[in-house]
Amino acid sequence: MRREILPAGFVLMLLGATHASAQALRPVQDAQIDLFVRNRAVAVRDRSQPAYDPLGIRAGGFTAFPRLQLGVVHDDNIFAAEDNRQPATTLRLTPEVVVRSNWSRHALETRARADIDRNLDYNSESTTDWSLDAAGRLDIVRGVDITLAADYAHDHEARTAAGAGPAARRPIAFDLASASLAATRTQGRLRLSAKAAVLRYDYRDGLSAAGAVIEQDDRDRTAARLTGRADYALSPATALFVQVARDDRNYRNVAGSPERSSSGREALAGMDFELGALIRGEVAAGYIRQDFQDAAYGDLDGVGGRARLSWFPTQLTTLTATAARSVEDTGVIGSAGALRTDLSISVDHELLRNLILTAETAWSEDGYNGLDRTDTRFATTSSAIYRLNRRYGLTASLAYLDQSSSGTAAGPNYRSTRLSIxxxxQF
Structure with missing residues (x-):
């Protein structure tokens, strides 16, 4: 998802890892000398369960973790329709394998995953998605590490995706290729980092119910983002930081289609902290702006920021609240982007050592440029994970989504409830 590199010893760069890649590759630091470690409390979902965690299959310096999930999903509004809601049931098969290194220094992880959906009521809603990810961390010296990641995925745009385009016979498919490089230098109270990322989206054209081609080539784009950040530790539990970012979104030039390319910048200042074993969080605020090449769209700007706060009232319960403001690309005709505000709150509770319950409520609002349209989305999810033993488990979730759209160019208003078992x- 990101790319670039700076001279050694200068600021470091990140080709931001995609969704799954770099998270598990964070180096283990000595908490007595690393003023940026925040691990006094362990979240419910991060806590190790030695009696139920998979052991994996060891092969030399690597361990493989195969996983297979077979489920049933029932959706009471499979087409996300405002009227004439159609229920449908889908069989979902999800094979996955993760391979991790067992080295004392450096780290390498690869992942292969597929999501195979077969709808029992509407063949048009059957999809096959897959992804391949790889990430590696190089520990240069104490306090200096570099992470490189590359991902490729074949995916589709869900009917309920925010700002999804006109209804097609089948969900719109796309390919996403990304690469990333990250580097961080920590010395005493100061930590410097830089990130760079490159993503390439390639959308497939769709067909309308009448058989007409729904052009998607004008959504093909290459996005590049460069981020620099400096943290200064006031104490072993508190640090201040400043972050600046620049991104460029270059769309494919299609004859007869409007120019959607844009460039953006973001400047944030904030704090990350830990109050004993009770509260942990990061809060930042600042300014964001996205300038579009086509003046007809109008630029997007405003207050930017993000926040994530976790509260640990007991070792068995974790409450997490998040907030973010960002500029997102959109597939809505007549608009090139949306200023999005996201808010959510969730609670994880370990009812039993092998039973975790989760409840989450989320709210988001998209204000589109070039159109008099605002979408508001409210979602709630309840889920449970029950581990029978190391190898087998059960999951269940109930999700509700309500989208309302306003303005002279308002989009669809719909509700959807989805039950999954x-x-x-796993091994």
């Missing part, structure tokens, strides 16, 4: 096998 699955059996998990």
């Amino acid at each position: 699955a059996v998990v096998s």
